[in-house]
Amino acid sequence: MMWDLSGRVALVTGGNGGIGLGMARALAANGAAVAVTGRSAAKNAQAAATLPEALVIEADLTGPGAAEAVLAQVTARFGRLDILVNNAGTNIRKRPEEVSDEDWHRVLDINLHSLMRLTRAAHPLLKAQGVGRVINVASIMALFGLPFSPAYAASKGAVVQYTKVLATAWAQDGITANAVLPGWIETELTDRAREHQPGLYERQIARTPLGRWGKPEDLGGIAAFLASDAAAFVTGAAIPVDGGFAAMG
Template sequence: MFDLTGRVALVTGGNGGIGLGMARGLAACGARVVIAARDEAKNAAAVATLGEPAFALHADLVAPGAAERLVAQVLDRTGRLDILVNNAGTNRRIRPEIVTDEDWAAVLDLNLTALMRMTRAAHPALAASGHGRVVNIGSMLSLFGMAVSPAYGASKGAVVQYTKSCAIAWAGDGITVNAILPGWIDTELTQGARRDVPTLNDMVTTRTPMKRWGDPKDFSGIAAFLASDEASFVTGTAIAVDGGFSVQG
């Protein structure tokens, strides 16, 4: 089960954290993984952990035409694209009464608009594969609010709705489109949040039924499942990977 041999998976922001966790799961199931991110050193380190035949492409996803160029590069190198994981994202922790237009645009441009452009650009190749898979990364803030993340929350809520629209539109093309909603995961992004909010660690471990932060490796299995033929009848969903955080009363 979950055999991805011969398939090509593009993972944006896949050089660390949750993205690398998913890339490892896809590679372990036989997919040829392509990492797309800006940091060349981290890209090289990620490819080294994945091993052959994985490779990385430098990509600034908010640049004009970046999505089309990236898909063309993947097709030129591999001849196909079966799986797209839209993981790249950013956050600016600023209260809504002082968030600037620049802050808002920086978050929405990468978390939502670049995701839309990547998915749109990949559609022809995904449809041609006959078993296209799109996995979008939302957040617990797709469900909840947080005082210091108005732009991030808005973007991640929209990711879930965009996922549903694509799932309906592309079912006839043999493409499934799903979202993963990470809970509190130990990454560079959340390490910064813990520095900004000293009480965050205790809040997370107290509310999470499993009494721990998530680890990027917790995303290897869910990524492999959603990318596989075994998930061919699963589309339009938003699956929480959060240790029970979102269902704790």
């Protein structure tokens, strides 16, 4: 079967909850051995209960040497890496004129810089398999601007461009790289956005053709597809998973 991931190993950053956990579950359901990272010990424990065969790693990916340490744990447990899902992310909700240097660097360190460092460190492992997969979780905020997410939108736009660079640079190594652009998904991150912006939930439902917010499991199918042989000729793509939100222009 083209979607069969048996024998492959996937690492999902920020995989202890929300979109990351939805993706990790889908990869595991299609046969992959899965490792997930997360900063919260409590959420990591919940993820371990949900994915009993998974390797759950407590890690702050912005720390020095964090990428190499995580990959060392993955290879010690599974002996290889085939699929890297860069999902870890954060947001600080302030208007552009309110964002401090510290705010800006905090968001970009997690959303962009740690993604780059982990992907760079994973390159030899993915290349060794000859069929490596990089899946970067961006956002439809790479396409649209919101007044209260300047650093987040900038980081996610950069993730899309970086993904295109990876696709062209690493194709000769047998590695594909694609970006997934979630729309309005019900997670802890968007729960805080709804607290910050009264009426946000209803406004986005009204603008979304499918008439609802997404759920983390709505991202599972695209993750399993992009990780599988079914997507062997798909690289450099930025794919919205948003209920039609981006199609409204």
